[in-house]
Amino acid sequence: MISSGYDFDTRIDRSGTNCEKWDDIESVFGKEGLMPFWVADMDFKSAPEIVDTLRQKLEFGVFGYPTEQIGKYQAVVANWESKRHGWKISPDDVGFMPGVITGLSVAICEFTEPGDGIVIQPPIYPPFFREIRHNGRTVVENPLMETENGYAMDLDNLREALKPGVSALILCSPHNPVSRVWGLQELAELGQICLERGVTVICDEIHQDIVFSDAKHIPLSLACPKLDEKLVTFISPSKTFNLAGLRASAWIARDKKIADRMRRALNRFHLSGLNMFGLAALEAAYTKGEAWLDAALAYLEKNRGLVERFIREKMPRVKLRHPEGTYIFWLDFRDYGLKNPELMDILINKAGVALNDGASFGEGGKGFVRLNVGCPRTQLEDGLKRIAEAFGNLEGNRS
Numbered sequence: 158m159i160s161s162g163y164d165f166d167t168r169i170d171r172s173g174t175n176c177e178k179w180d181d182i183e184s185v186f187g188k189e190g191l192m193p194f195w196v197a198d199m200d201f202k203s204a205p206e207i208v209d210t211l212r213q214k215l216e217f218g219v220f221g222y223p224t225e226q227i228g229k230y231q232a233v234v235a236n237w238e239s240k241r242h243g244w245k246i247s248p249d250d251v252g253f254m255p256g257v258i259t260g261l262s263v264a265i266c267e268f269t270e271p272g273d274g275i276v277i278q279p280p281i282y283p284p285f286f287r288e289i290r291h292n293g294r295t296v297v298e299n300p301l302m303e304t305e306n307g308y309a310m311d312l313d314n315l316r317e318a319l320k321p322g323v324s325a326l327i328l329c330s331p332h333n334p335v336s337r338v339w340g341l342q343e344l345a346e347l348g349q350i351c352l353e354r355g356v357t358v359i360c361d362e363i364h365q366d367i368v369f370s371d372a373k374h375i376p377l378s379l380a381c382p383k384l385d386e387k388l389v390t391f392i393s394p395s396k397t398f399n400l401a402g403l404r405a406s407a408w409i410a411r412d413k414k415i416a417d418r419m420r421r422a423l424n425r426f427h428l429s430g431l432n433m434f435g436l437a438a439l440e441a442a443y444t445k446g447e448a449w450l451d452a453a454l455a456y457l458e459k460n461r462g463l464v465e466r467f468i469r470e471k472m473p474r475v476k477l478r479h480p481e482g483t484y485i486f487w488l489d490f491r492d493y494g495l496k497n498p499e500l501m502d503i504l505i506n507k508a509g510v511a512l513n514d515g516a517s518f519g520e521g522g523k524g525f526v527r528l529n530v531g532c533p534r535t536q537l538e539d540g541l542k543r544i545a546e547a548f549g550n551l552e553g554n555r556s
């Protein structure tokens with residue numbers, strides 16, 4: 158422990174708590190007892206400031222309808238964006254929905270037509286493919302490029318991809334799974350291209366707050382202010398404060414027409430109201446959570462250092478581009494020449510760990526897996542050792 162006063166070191170056994178990351182392992186990976194490094198939540202307790210707020214709510218014991226006067230919560234979100242990201246928005250630009258994927262899906266339906274193309278940039282968070290297809294739209298891929306300096310958006314190809322019939326682009330910023338925190342220039346250029354082509358940008362900034370000290374998150378709206386007339390952005394305290402189970406997220410649209418359309422589209426299905434615990438947690442997170450978050454970021458950054466060192470020293474055939482943000486890292490096992498099912502077989506059956514299969518992230522995922530480092534350091538070390546031993550044995554067997 159614990160120079161910050163917050164405890165990220167205690168290992169918490171979450172099994173038997175109806176938790177996807179721990180309790181769904183057997184049904185997803187076909188084997189029980191694996192160490193979980195997959196679903197993107199953290200094996201830490203949330204900020205004590207948030208837990209105390211929720212405890213008071215719980216002990217009050219009356220769980221009737223929460224207020225519909227959401228001005229206070231809109232202001233809390235606006236204040237957070239200003240304080241943490243320098244993004245000055247009005248409380249009126251903010252609305253709520255249970256999850257970012259809910260909002261994304263509603264935006265797809267509201268701002269595009271059935272059959273339209275929507276651009277995404279694989280490798281990418283798999284639900285982007287799913288939500289486009291579920292809503293009867295077509296996936297148009299603009300794969301990321303691997304350059305000497307890391308992953309980059311292929312903006313020349315984007316110009317090609319934005320043909321007539323393509324009406325939106327979904328941006329992931331910071332990018333899951335490659336851990337890029339996009340820079341000002343590339344965001345501004347992307348915004349400009351989308352503006353010229355008249356496409357709506359659905360911008361998923363759920364990972365906005367998990368950014369390491371050598372990078373800086375820039376909201377797309379700040380990088381390209383003119384794009385506001387075609388932009389809706391999604392954020393949430395869920396990744397930042399480990400609150401995903403409370404289902405509280407927010408959209409931000411600076412353009413009144415876009416904001417009105419988002420509000421109406423969500424209201425059509427009564428999706429704007431959050432549950433009282435979600436609302437309370439969101440408020441506590443954004444008003445009392447900063448010290449915890451700064452401590453969590455410092456902890457996660459040390460986990461990043463550990464993973465980078467470990468890979469360099471013990472698994473030099475694995476490559477990891479320096480992660481700039483998020484707590485999910487994109488490990489490149491291509492040097493082993495294995496197909497993804499073989500890679501997963503070794504991780505599951507030899508190493509006893511559950512990581513996400515890179516193939517599920519689309520183009521560019523072959524030979525990759527995604528590792529969640531949002532856990533106590535000893536847990537991470539144990540997982541890494543298991544992986545190194547499994548692959549060490551593999552090399553031993555083959556030589």
Ligand SMILES: Cc1ncc(COP(=O)(O)O)c(C=O)c1O
Binds near residue numbers: 256257401
């Ligand atoms: C980029 C991205 N968007 C959305 C989500 C999920 O958001 P929600 O649970 O609010 O629907 C995740 C979770 O991993 C994510 O990584």
